[in-house]
Amino acid sequence: MAYIPNEILQAMVDHAKDDLPNEACGMILIGRSDRQMTVHRVTNTAASPYRYEMSPLEMMKLEQKRDSENLDLFAIYHSHVASAAYPSPTDVRMAFFPPGETDNEPMFPDTYYVLVSLENNKPDVRAFHIKKHGEISEESIESEN
């Protein structure tokens, strides 16, 4: 189960819509002590409806912010503009370093991969863990306190 407040879900959906026709991507950071979540939009340097690549420099700045402000990386999110909120084969491949080396540990084993789909009128948001051997495990999202 992934606890994600409604305003955080809404912020990711808003971002996905703002970046149409391209995929949007970003990170949710969470305070280690207060468990406060913040959504951080990251530039999709691929600027494409079919793929995303997070700006590496913006990512690095967010990692430095995590260190200095005592935050954890709670989730990595991106949008699918015309497909379901489910990790694609590319999403799974790219969760490993080097890509596709699914026998390695995934890059972010404890971080949720959140997918925002704009395929239908009503946006769909779902959360997953991507595990060793490329196994996808869905975590139901809970928004109530």
Add this chain to the structure above:
Amino acid sequence: MTVNVTSVIEKLVGGQRSFESVGDSVKSLIENINEAYPGFSDQILEEGGELRRFVNIYLNDEDIRYLDGLNTELTDDDTVSILPALAGGE
């Protein structure tokens, strides 16, 4: 010079996010890091010696792919960031 790394690349250099190293080009910097952390360059470079597609190296704020690639010259005052791509698709 200062070298910044993140996430998986951090694990290749003993879990530190920032460290000091030397080199007069990106290539020699990678060789020097590899001396200290064997196996490092195998993860960063292709077998032919080119930078792997999913690894990004920045000299200060500039992608070395838009400079002189691995031959980009460095000085001690530079900051080099070696960062994995975080990417995916539909």
